[in-house]
Every structure is written in C-alpha cells, then in structure tokens.
Amino acid sequence: MALIVQKYGGTSVGSLDRIRNVAARIKKLRDEGNQVVAVVSAMSGVTNKLVAMAEELNDTPPERELDVLLATGEQQSIALVVMALQGMGVDAVSATGRQAGISTTGSHTRGRIDQIDPSLVQAYLAEGKVVIVAGFQGTTEDGLIHTLGRGGSDLSAIAVAASLKADVCQVLTDVDGVYTCDPRVVKDARKLPEISYDEMLEMASTGTKVMQSRSVEFAKKYGVVFEVCSSLNDNPGTLVKEEHPDMEAVVIRGVSIERSQARVTITDIPDTPGHSGKILGCLADAEINVDMIISNIASDGMARHSFTMHTNDLGRAQAALKTLVGNISPDANIETEAALAKLSTVGIGMRSHSGVAAKMFQALGDANINIGMITTSEIKISITVDENDIEEAARVVHSAFDLDKKPSL
Amino acid sequence: MALIVQKYGGTSVGSLDRIRNVAARIKKLRDEGNQVVAVVSAMSGVTNKLVAMAEELNDTPPERELDVLLATGEQQSIALVVMALQGMGVDAVSATGRQAGISTTGSHTRGRIDQIDPSLVQAYLAEGKVVIVAGFQGTTEDGLIHTLGRGGSDLSAIAVAASLKADVCQVLTDVDGVYTCDPRVVKDARKLPEISYDEMLEMASTGTKVMQSRSVEFAKKYGVVFEVCSSLNDNPGTLVKEEHPDMEAVVIRGVSIERSQARVTITDIPDTPGHSGKILGCLADAEINVDMIISNIASDGMARHSFTMHTNDLGRAQAALKTLVGNISPDANIETEAALAKLSTVGIGMRSHSGVAAKMFQALGDANINIGMITTSEIKISITVDENDIEEAARVVHSAFDLDKKPSL
Numbered sequence: 001m002a003l004i005v006q007k008y009g010g011t012s013v014g015s016l017d018r019i020r021n022v023a024a025r026i027k028k029l030r031d032e033g034n035q036v037v038a039v040v041s042a043m044s045g046v047t048n049k050l051v052a053m054a055e056e057l058n059d060t061p062p063e064r065e066l067d068v069l070l071a072t073g074e075q076q077s078i079a080l081v082v083m084a085l086q087g088m089g090v091d092a093v094s095a096t097g098r099q100a101g102i103s104t105t106g107s108h109t110r111g112r113i114d115q116i117d118p119s120l121v122q123a124y125l126a127e128g129k130v131v132i133v134a135g136f137q138g139t140t141e142d143g144l145i146h147t148l149g150r151g152g153s154d155l156s157a158i159a160v161a162a163s164l165k166a167d168v169c170q171v172l173t174d175v176d177g178v179y180t181c182d183p184r185v186v187k188d189a190r191k192l193p194e195i196s197y198d199e200m201l202e203m204a205s206t207g208t209k210v211m212q213s214r215s216v217e218f219a220k221k222y223g224v225v226f227e228v229c230s231s232l233n234d235n236p237g238t239l240v241k242e243e244h245p246d247m248e249a250v251v252i253r254g255v256s257i258e259r260s261q262a263r264v265t266i267t268d269i270p271d272t273p274g275h276s277g278k279i280l281g282c283l284a285d286a287e288i289n290v291d292m293i294i295s296n297i298a299s300d301g302m303a304r305h306s307f308t309m310h311t312n313d314l315g316r317a318q319a320a321l322k323t324l325v326g327n328i329s330p331d332a333n334i335e336t337e338a339a340l341a342k343l344s345t346v347g348i349g350m351r352s353h354s355g356v357a358a359k360m361f362q363a364l365g366d367a368n369i370n371i372g373m374i375t376t377s378e379i380k381i382s383i384t385v386d387e388n389d390i391e392e393a394a395r396v397v398h399s400a401f402d403l404d405k406k407p408s409l
Numbered sequence: 410m411a412l413i414v415q416k417y418g419g420t421s422v423g424s425l426d427r428i429r430n431v432a433a434r435i436k437k438l439r440d441e442g443n444q445v446v447a448v449v450s451a452m453s454g455v456t457n458k459l460v461a462m463a464e465e466l467n468d469t470p471p472e473r474e475l476d477v478l479l480a481t482g483e484q485q486s487i488a489l490v491v492m493a494l495q496g497m498g499v500d501a502v503s504a505t506g507r508q509a510g511i512s513t514t515g516s517h518t519r520g521r522i523d524q525i526d527p528s529l530v531q532a533y534l535a536e537g538k539v540v541i542v543a544g545f546q547g548t549t550e551d552g553l554i555h556t557l558g559r560g561g562s563d564l565s566a567i568a569v570a571a572s573l574k575a576d577v578c579q580v581l582t583d584v585d586g587v588y589t590c591d592p593r594v595v596k597d598a599r600k601l602p603e604i605s606y607d608e609m610l611e612m613a614s615t616g617t618k619v620m621q622s623r624s625v626e627f628a629k630k631y632g633v634v635f636e637v638c639s640s641l642n643d644n645p646g647t648l649v650k651e652e653h654p655d656m657e658a659v660v661i662r663g664v665s666i667e668r669s670q671a672r673v674t675i676t677d678i679p680d681t682p683g684h685s686g687k688i689l690g691c692l693a694d695a696e697i698n699v700d701m702i703i704s705n706i707a708s709d710g711m712a713r714h715s716f717t718m719h720t721n722d723l724g725r726a727q728a729a730l731k732t733l734v735g736n737i738s739p740d741a742n743i744e745t746e747a748a749l750a751k752l753s754t755v756g757i758g759m760r761s762h763s764g765v766a767a768k769m770f771q772a773l774g775d776a777n778i779n780i781g782m783i784t785t786s787e788i789k790i791s792i793t794v795d796e797n798d799i800e801e802a803a804r805v806v807h808s809a810f811d812l813d814k815k816p817s818l
Contacts, residue, residue: 016465050485056425057489058496065495068503069488072481076459079478080466086474087467094477099552120552143508143529 002167007157010044012231023084039157042073063108074134092130102138104146111146116163151212162222169226176230177238180403188404196243251349252401262314286320341390344382363400411576416566419453421640432493448566451482472517483543501539511547513555520555525572560621571631578635585639586647589812597813605652660758671723695729750799753791772809
C-alpha cells in the first residue's frame, strides 16, 4: 500500500465525462489498496469565463476579488470529482485549499505556499477516504483567499505530497512525459524515463511547457520525486528527481525549442556603467519578459546590447526603449529582428564534457543553418536561428547527440 | 449616517447588467454617507446549473459536496459585485460566509446559523469600505462548508444585521413589499407600510412567498426590524417588526391565497388512539408536506381525518396511505379531491375582535362561494374553496374587510 498524490489539470476534468474518467482512475488505485489524494484544477474554460466576466465589470479587476472569484473553479471541481467517486462506491471527500491547510503569503493572484498543515487530510486518509484537494489556492494567515498563479495546481500537488510524505507524486497531464524533443517536430523523439530537477527546470524555461519552473523548483527544494504522465493512458511517464551519477553519463538530455522570438539590439551606446541596468529596468517597467541577454563591446569601444523576447512584446519594447535610448546617446540605434526561434540543448552531463557546443554548432553548420545569438549556462546551450530553420535545426541536433537511441549506461 | 444591511436575491444579480445596477444602488447609499453591508445570492440560474451537473454525476449527490459546490455561486457573486463597485470608484471588499464569521450547526444543505463573529466585517467598515457578504453559506466549527437551504440568503442578511446591530435591514426582492393580497388577483390590493412578525409568518406560510418563515422567525427572535422592498425602484417597502398596540386596531392585515391544493380524507376509521399519529407519520415518511389537518367524529362514532397538500403530492400520498389504511380497518375509505385552493385571512387584531369568521363566511356566502375545510389559529382563518372560485373569493373577502382602504388609526 502506497500513499499516492496525483494532480489532474483542467483538461483532465474538462467535462463531466472526463471527471468520470478521473474518478475511475482514482478508484482503480484505491482498489489496488493505495491511499489516494488527488489535487485538481478548475474545469478547462471555467477560469477564462470567470475572467471575462470580471473584465466586463471592471477593466482592471481588483486582484483580491479575482482570487475570490477564480478559487470557485477548483472548488466546483473537487465537489464534482467526489460526487463521481461516491457514485462509483468510493468513499471520498473534498478539501478546499484552506481545508487542506495550504497557507500562503505573497500577493493576490500570485500567492506563494508558505506551509501546509496536513492534519485534516491525514485524518480523512486514516478513515480510509480518498481526498480530493482544490489546487491553485490557499489562504493567508488572515483567512483571505489566494490563488497561486500559473502552474499553481502543480505547485499545490507537489506541496501536498511533501507535507504528507507521499510515496508517489504524479502530475497527470495531456502529454505522457518529458521527451528528448517535441515529437511533433522530431519524429523519433524518445520519452525520457527520468530527468533531473535542474534539467527539467532548463527544459521548462526553454519552451517545453510541461510544467512551470516554480513547481519544479519547489519539488527540488523539498526533494519531492514526481512523475509526469498522461491522464489518458497508463503508460509510465517521466520521473523528475535529484540527479545521480549515472545521469551525467548522458551529455544531452533533450532539445527544446521556442518559436515566435524577436531580438532587439541597441548599438553605439557609450560603454559607461549603468546603461544596461537602465535599459533592462525600462523593459521590466513595461512588463516585458526578456529571455536571452548578450552584451559586447565593439571595436570602436561602443557597447552593443541584445535581448530576445516574445514577438508579441516587440512593439511595446521598441516604444519603451525609444525615449530612453535617445536620452542616453543621440548616436545610439535600435535594431530589431522578428521571426526568430530559440533552440536549447540541456543536460547535466554537459558540465563534465567539453566539446558539446562544438558538436552542436558543427552539426548546424553542416546543415547550412545560420546561428544568431548564443548563450550558455552550466547545463544549457541556447541559440537563435531563423524561425523557418527551427524544425530542421532540432532534427539535426537531436540526431547529432543520438537522442533517438536509448543511452547505454 | 446609518449602518444599512441589504440583501439582494439571485434575480437582482442575475446578469452583469443587474450586478451593475446593484452596485449603483449601493454606491448611492454610500454617497449619502451611510455604511453599507450587502448580502448577495448566487446569480439566478447558477445554482440550478450546478445541481444539474451534480445530478448527472450522481443520482443522489452527497450533501457535504453539494454544499462545497453550491457555495461557489455566492462566492462568485460577491467578487463580481465588488468588482463593479470598485469600477465605480467605491472602496468595497468581499467576504465569504466564513470570512463574515457566520458559524453554522445542523446538517449539510440545511445548516442553521449558530452565531456570527462580525469582527472582520466591522474592521472593513471601520476602514470606510462597503462589505459584500456571501449569503446562503457558513462554516461549521470544523471549517466545513454549510449552505442554509431555501431562503438562506435572507437568513444570512437578517443574522448579519443582528450581529452588526444595523440601523436598517432591507431585503430587496422582485416585489416591492407585502400587499394586502396578490395585486395580480385583487386590483385594489394595497401595499402595507408595516406588518408584525407573526402576521408575516402566517402570510409566508399561506402562500405569500416573499420570504421563508425561518428568516422571519429568526428576525423575530433577535428583534431585527427589516424592510421588504424592490431592487428595481426606490419606493418604500413594508417594514416587518414587533407588533405594537396600534396594529391591533386593524382586524385583518391581509388575505393570502394558495392554489393547486388537494385534500385527502380518510373515513370510517375506528376512533381509537394512535391512528392519526400513524397516518401523519406515514405521510411524513413519504416526505409529503401536509398543510391543513382536520379530524372529527362522525355520528356513527367513526373518525374522519382530512389533510390538505400540494396537488403534486396527491398521488404519492394516496399510494403511501393505501396499505396503512387497509391495515387499520378493512372498512376505511380514502377519498381525494384535487383542484382546490386555500384562502387565509391574517391579522393580529383578530385576537381581540370576535365575529371575524362570521363576517368572512357571510361575504363568501353572499357571493355564492362554497367553503370546504376550515381551520383557524389565533391570528389566521384558513378555508378551502374550489380552485375556480379562489380569485372571486379573494376579492370578496378583501372588500368585506375594507383592505383596499388605508385604515384610520
């Protein structure tokens, strides 16, 4: 008998039929003798509908009230899942974030889980009940409702698993694991049996949006091993866990790609301190998420700063920078380029192997694919290419590192 | 400056436009310098939709989970009303039943308000905020969610008003007060400026469904004076309050009617103790709401029991009674009659005036309307008539007691 914590996302509970499907999966685990706690999201579409109502009443809906409004989505889901379970003869009970003891700090609409008092959930488990917990929500010390922001239900599940010292934590989603690359792009992409937290973090931040980084960070911090798997089948998924020595034998774990990228380059800025801080501050004030950042000094001693961002942000970025850059130097120029894509190779084995970048760039060069910007971290190399080249680039790099083949350890 | 507690029902917040209208009404009171707490229901239709989902998943949805599910309706309303208010520049804040300190006992789906800790609401009021409270809900000592059953939001409003010692409690609804009779039936029916709790209770239990009896009982118990008025206009409504001597000068306060009534009469039952208890117990087990009850002994020494109920319950009542009555006596008969209606005259003045029944029956006799059953209480006389006669009966009685004319006190 194991204590299993599962997380079902909005798509998995997106209709009454799917709720029945979730209930049947939980019943199966229960019938096999396990204790089960399932964290569920709002039915897909519900949150968007509520936000639309809010925005019709108020252009900038107050965040405190958005939390009160949106938390109802998960509250409805937990009641419905329990009803389905009881209809199948499973003794089950629901718990809102508050009832599950999820305490939060931080701001409305982006609360942070502070601590969990699992005593009520444990009491229900001790009575032999399945417990269905509302994801994405908690309450402050003062009893105010917080939602946890994007990926909040994953975070709830991992935190609940940590607080209960669960044997297994499964994040059920509409993909059945983490792949060496997007299988829609690279046909022979392979599902990874396991991946380290750090690799998962880099994959998450580079376009493989299986989970938000914060949930992975939380799992890493509290040592929660979790499995990403499908809510539609019983295939084994991908275990996300602390790295172990064997993992380093694999140089590259996977390749992730991100489309619709744009680049802004500011040239001919005097190379004096403080300018890059001002430029990034200006972009932050405009709420533009900057991804890659490169700065360099040209041969004439003038600085050159480049950033990437989502194409949708390019216009706003250019507008925000125009005045600032003019004030810094009348000679400065803003160049922009859209229709780019980013490709990243990720692997903790990279740390102990030289020549990874060389192999990657060689393969791309052989395929006649031009590389734009390059940035590196300890376990990741990212480049930009023309958006038209991204699929070919992914296939070339995937193949160069033999990612289609199961590594021999 | 007054502290005003208002209650808006599901129809009043039934669309985003109506929510804006509610917000505008609250803003007006606030602008006039009042402190305002509004208790709101779920948007009309929402509760039914949630119940339908529940019943699709489970023929008999567990009541604990129904409470979790249905409480989301009011939680959504409070957030939306606050958003509308803030959009109009009014500093407002929402409170769920729990946040408003509403503690309940009793069963799921029909919780009873045990006590209210108004400290959070008072703190918000002290900050100059309008507070929007979720009606129909509270939480148990253990933090479980309770809904309060039919009329629960009225109950919440009256309880909140009591706990805050509000100056005014207004129940806003789609009628603009309590009338001497249904104005759709009696054209010259008059809106009552005031009515005693006891009269309101008798009116409520006899077809004038402005409010559920339990809310009126609660108001009476805690001495909360409240006004029933319209959410669509600013006309003065009807004040419901403790009786005062002047009220007794009016013999009959109003006439209420109830259609779709049916009668069951059991004849030729031996007049021995315990039979009527068995019969009523049998109807209670079948969850049939019995209204009027009359028992008598016929000249042959056999008992005769008559009951009225809603026509919809007649078939089930007959089925439930069949075996029981056969067991009591093989000679007993069950007679039924449908297509009846009930007419009641209500007034605390009745206590000190004889001849009320005589005047009422005389007027009906003059109009050639046949009276079926008769029951009386201290402040009410109820009769049944043929359903076809009910409107004429109402007009005749209304006129006989001069209810169209303002009483001269």
